[in-house]
Amino acid sequence: MQQVKEKLKNIPGLIWGVLVIILVFIFFAKGFTKYQNILNILSNTAILLIISCGMTMAILSKEIDISIGGVMSFAGLGGALFITRFENPGIPAIILTFAIGTGIGLCFGLFNGVLIGKYKYNYWLITFATMSIGYGAAQVINGGNVVSGFPKAFRNVADSKFLGIPTVVWVALVIVMIMLFITYKTRFGMHIYAVGDSEQCASQSGINVKKTRILIYMLAGMLSGFGGVLLVAKTNSAGPVAASGYEWNAIAATIIGGTSFEGGKGGLAGTIIGALVMSMIINGLQLMGFSNYWQQVYKGAFILLIIVVDVISRRKKKKAALRRVYKYDEC
Amino acid sequence: MTNAKFRNLFMKYSRLLVMILLVVFFAAATKTFWGPDNWGNVSNIVLQQAPFTILLAICMTLVIVLKGFDLSIGSAVALISCVAGMVLNKTYNPWLAILAALILGAVIGIANGILVAYVEVPTFIVTFSMQWILRGIAMVLLGGKQIYDFGPTFRNIFTSSRYTFLILMAVIAILMALLLSKTVFGREVYATGTNQDAARMSGIRVKRVYIMAFLINGLIIAFTSVLYIANLGTAEPIIGENFPMTAIAATLVGGTAVSGGSGKVSNAVIGSLIMLVLTNGMIHLGVPSEWQQVMIGAIIVLSVVAERGMQKISVETV
Numbered sequence: 001m002q003q004v005k006e007k008l009k010n011i012p013g014l015i016w017g018v019l020v021i022i023l024v025f026i027f028f029a030k031g032f033t034k035y036q037n038i039l040n041i042l043s044n045t046a047i048l049l050i051i052s053c054g055m056t057m058a059i060l061s062k063e064i065d066i067s068i069g070g071v072m073s074f075a076g077l078g079g080a081l082f083i084t085r086f087e088n089p090g091i092p093a094i095i096l097t098f099a100i101g102t103g104i105g106l107c108f109g110l111f112n113g114v115l116i117g118k119y120k121y122n123y124w125l126i127t128f129a130t131m132s133i134g135y136g137a138a139q140v141i142n143g144g145n146v147v148s149g150f151p152k153a154f155r156n157v158a159d160s161k162f163l164g165i166p167t168v169v170w171v172a173l174v175i176v177m178i179m180l181f182i183t184y185k186t187r188f189g190m191h192i193y194a195v196g197d198s199e200q201c202a203s204q205s206g207i208n209v210k211k212t213r214i215l216i217y218m219l220a221g222m223l224s225g226f227g228g229v230l231l232v233a234k235t236n237s238a239g240p241v242a243a244s245g246y247e248w249n250a251i252a253a254t255i256i257g258g259t260s261f262e263g264g265k266g267g268l269a270g271t272i273i274g275a276l277v278m279s280m281i282i283n284g285l286q287l288m289g290f291s292n293y294w295q296q297v298y299k300g301a302f303i304l305l306i307i308v309v310d311v312i313s314r315r316k317k318k319k320a321a322l323r324r325v326y327k328y329d330e331c
Numbered sequence: 332m333t334n335a336k337f338r339n340l341f342m343k344y345s346r347l348l349v350m351i352l353l354v355v356f357f358a359a360a361t362k363t364f365w366g367p368d369n370w371g372n373v374s375n376i377v378l379q380q381a382p383f384t385i386l387l388a389i390c391m392t393l394v395i396v397l398k399g400f401d402l403s404i405g406s407a408v409a410l411i412s413c414v415a416g417m418v419l420n421k422t423y424n425p426w427l428a429i430l431a432a433l434i435l436g437a438v439i440g441i442a443n444g445i446l447v448a449y450v451e452v453p454t455f456i457v458t459f460s461m462q463w464i465l466r467g468i469a470m471v472l473l474g475g476k477q478i479y480d481f482g483p484t485f486r487n488i489f490t491s492s493r494y495t496f497l498i499l500m501a502v503i504a505i506l507m508a509l510l511l512s513k514t515v516f517g518r519e520v521y522a523t524g525t526n527q528d529a530a531r532m533s534g535i536r537v538k539r540v541y542i543m544a545f546l547i548n549g550l551i552i553a554f555t556s557v558l559y560i561a562n563l564g565t566a567e568p569i570i571g572e573n574f575p576m577t578a579i580a581a582t583l584v585g586g587t588a589v590s591g592g593s594g595k596v597s598n599a600v601i602g603s604l605i606m607l608v609l610t611n612g613m614i615h616l617g618v619p620s621e622w623q624q625v626m627i628g629a630i631i632v633l634s635v636v637a638e639r640g641m642q643k644i645s646v647e648t649v
Contacts, residue, residue, distance in 0.1 A: 066455075121635055122589045124400065124455050125579075129631040132576055136624030144621060248459065261453070293470035300463030307460075308450050315451070 018256060018277045025284035032287055039166060041276070041283050043158075046172035047234065048249055049275040051227040052257075053179040054220030055250040056271045060183075061196040061216050062263025063116065067127040068224040068250055070134020071108045072243035075101040076228030077138045080147045080238035083154050094154055098229050105225020108134060109218040117213030131247070138240040148237035158234035168234050175223070176272065182219075183268050192216060197264030252303045253278045255310050262314060342641060346586050346601045350608060357612035364615040376607055378493055379562055382500035384607060386555045387578040388585070388599035389507050390548045395582055396511075396524045397544055398591030399447065399454030403439070404552055405574035406465035409567075411435050411556035413469045416478040416566030423482030432553040439465065440549020444542035462575075469568035477567040481560070489561035496558055503551060508596040510547075520544060525592030573624070580627045581606045583634040588642075606630075 025032045051068050058065040079101040086093050108130055116123045158168035183189040191212045194202040203209045227246075232238040257274030259266025281302065285295050341348075358365035387404055394401045415432040419425065439461070446457045489495050511517040522530040523540045531537045560566045585602020587594025609630075610623065618626075 115632070115636075119636075119639070121639070125583075125589055125631060125635055128400075128579075129628040129635075132628035132631070133625050136622070136626075136628060139621040140619070140625060248463075251456075291471075293467055293474070295467075296463050297467030297471065300460045300467060304446075304452075304457070304460035304464070307452055307456055308446070311450055311452050 018281075022277070022280055022284070025280065025287070029284045029287035032284055037283065037287070041279050043166040043168050043234070044279040044283065045275050046166070046168045047227050047231050048246070048253060048279055049172050049272060050175050050230065051224045051246060052250040052253040052271050052275050053176065053268060054223040055247070056254045056257070056259055056266070056268050057183065057192055057216045058220055059196075059251070059254050059259050059261065060192050060264060060266065061213060062199070062261070063123040063213070063216075064251070065112065065127050065217060065220045066124070066247045066251075067108060067112060067130035067134060068220070068247040069243045069245060070131035070138070071105050071221055071224045072134075072228035072231060072246055073138040073240055074108075074134045074141070074228070075104040075225035076232040076242060077141055077147065077238045077240065078104050079229040080150070080232045081142060083150060084147060086151060089151050089153055094157060097154065098157075098226060101225040101229030102222050103225065105221040105223070105228070106218060107221070108225075109221020110214070112221065113214035113217030116217065117210045135241065135244070142240070144240055146237055146239040146242075150233070150236055155233050155236055158230055159236070168230060171230065175226070176268070179223075180268050188212065188215060193264050195264075248299075248303060249278050249282075252306055255306050260310055260314055261307075338644065342644065345641070346584070346598070346605065350601065350605050353605065353608050353612065357608070357615060361612070361615040364612055369615075372611070376611060378497055381603060381607055382496040383555060383559060383562075384577060384581060384603040385500055385600050386503060386551060386558075387574055388581040388603045389504060389596055390551050390555075391575075391578040391582045392585075392587050392594050392596065392599040393507070393511075393520070393544050393548055394454065395579075395587050395589060396520055396591060396594045397541065398524050398527075398589075399458075400575075400579065401443070401458045401545075401548060402455065402575045403443065403458040403461040403465060404578060405571035406462040406469070407436070407439050407549070407552045408556045408559060408571040408574060409569065410439075410465040410469040410472075411553050412560045412566045412570065413473050413478070413568055415557055416481065416560055417472065419481040419485055420478050423484070425482070425485040425488055428485065429557050432557050433550060436549040436551075436553025436556075437546055438549070439552075440546040441542060443549070444545030447545065448538040448541035466568060473566075473568050475568065477565045479565055481564070486561055486564065489558060496562065499554075499558065503554070504596050504600060507547075507551075511596060516540070516543065521592055573627075576624070576627050576631075577606060580630050580634070583631055583638070586638075586641075588638055589635060 031037055051072065055065060055068065079097045082100050083089060083093065083097045089097075112123075112127055112130055115121045115126045156167065158166070158171065160167050162170055183192060191202070191207050194205070194207055195209050195212050199209055202212075224246075228243055231243060235242070253274035254266075254271050255261075255274070256277050257266065257270030257272070259270060282295070282299070285298060290298065354365075363369060387408075390404060391401060411432050414435055415428045418428040418431045422428075443454075443457055443461060446452050447454050511520065519530070519535045519540045522533070522535055523537050527537055530540075559570070563570070581602040582594070582599055583589065583602070584605050585594075585598035585600070587598050587602075606627075609626070613622070613626065614620070
């Protein structure tokens with residue numbers, strides 16, 4: 001209980017601002033609070049949450065992985081091309097589809113991880129390049145066409161209901177549980193925080209920084225590959241740019257959830273709330289009847305605003321801490 | 332000539348060598364690349380594609396020297412050309428449109444600069460969010476339509492001679508080269524890019540350098556957009572989606588280092604030419620155009636890796 005309370009305290013003031021936005025939606029967006037819409041929001045959150053787990057780990061380690069959208073698109077299309085070979089796929093075929101997607105993600109993650117973790121290349125640039133390779137490969141693999149019309153058994157993984165709640169939410173729940181366990185309870189999870197806090201300290205206290213970084217990117221890649229296939233199952237279509245923009249929603253979800261670019265601060269618990277907030281905002285904007293074009297403007301502005309608030313509040317905290325130090329000095 | 336001198340010379344002209352090798356390779360591998368059939372194509376590329384790629388690569392060079400990236404150039408081109416197109420459509424006055432474009436470019440540049448310098452948000456984040464915002468505004472303004480009607484005088488100014496784009500590009504490139512190598516501001520840019528803290532300690536107003544750099548960046552982008560719609564004859568909100576990728580790839584291939592503090596206009600020029608030779612050569616090899624994006628991504632990775640190798644060689648020389 002104590003721990004939960006402390007975690008709640010760590011959630012930044014930003015959340016309260018977001019609550020105001022949600023109140024606005026409740027009053028002005030028609031049907032925002034309807035049961036069906038809430039289920040809709042939940043199932044939209046599910047996939048965002050899965051990939052945000054990877055993003056949270058990357059940002060916790062003071063880096064970032066923007067290849068997520070490209071990897072998702074490519075992995076989703078790869079899985080889609082495999083499953084459409086079957087008329088009535090059994091469970092093994094479905095599992096194999098997800099394994100293919102996850103495997104593609106793993107390859108991209110390994111590539112990122114080795115170049116960034118082992119050889120210390122600029123992470124922005126490498127993940128930016130893999131993002132473009134992912135989108136490009138998704139264009140190449142099916143000639144830029146969209147695949148749709150998947151077998152029912154495959155779509156049931158994400159698109160049916162269990163106990164009144166969409167299955168995709170259950171899948172996300174299982175994965176998030178596993179990821180929560182990994183980041184909070186295992187040695188590797190502690191290493192992520194240590195590496196993000198100070199790479200030098202971490203390596204001098206015997207942590208294998210390279211291995212940790214490679215693992216982070218591998219996990220992030222696997223999660224986005226899996227998420228890509230799940231997205232295909234949920235939307236019943238797979239296109240070369242199906243997942244574009246997901247990387248930025250994931251960054252926003254992570255930052256809203258209180259993980260800051262400073263590294264080593266925050267965690268997955270906050271990201272769950274952040275992902276919920278992100279899909280509520282997207283959903284609310286749609287319900288309020290803004291056109292696609294305006295949504296793009298608002299989303300960009302909103303993410304920029306969140307990040308600016310994060311950066312400014314972090315700097316204020318630093319200044320306050322400095323002031324405290326100097327006061328002590330004077331005493 | 333000593334070994335070290337030879338090495339330095341090799342390092343200096345290695346990109347030129349790469350380009351010559353590429354041309355030789357494509358000429359040997361395909362029958363169509365080096366032949367009279369391709370001459371018209373080549374002159375088209377040099378006169379109508381190269382100026383834009385080079386101008387955007389020069390913008391990107393300025394930002395990469397400062398250890399940043401600008402992903403918003405594609406959307407900025409889209410928005411500025413839409414606004415310029417709308418002004419032209421209403422007034423038929425080309426100079427008013429150019430003025431509007433330059434003002435808008437300056438505003439976008441200053442907004443980016445303030446967010447980077449004063450709020451201290453990473454350039455990647457600033458420019459990527461900006462990319463969405465700017466393209467979104469362009470789409471809101473035009474609603475997915477195109478503008479064709481620019482009035483009788485506008486396109487004549489730029490297309491009456493075939494060489495206008497090339498000459499204007501050369502003027503801007505020379506001005507930028509002089510700005511970076513001969514002025515105090517240029518020195519300040521290199522100092523800030525190499526080590527921001529050291530630059531601040533030695534009395535350079537780092538924040539002003541960032542804002543000025545993004546302002547110049549915005550102005551060049553605005554000018555490029557005007558040239559772009561003059562060349563294309565239409566303005567629509569979806570243009571320039573691949574610009575940031577291509578510009579980054581061209582800049583890095585040309586030898587500008589991501590670690591900041593080094594890079595010249597000549598690097599941007601040679602990098603852009605290498606990219607153009609590659610894209611044209613691949614078409615002649617019969618590679619489908621879908622592969623282009625994969626190729627550009629791979630080139631970025633390769634050139635970053637190669638940069639590390641080059642640094643090692645030059646360190647050994649010292």
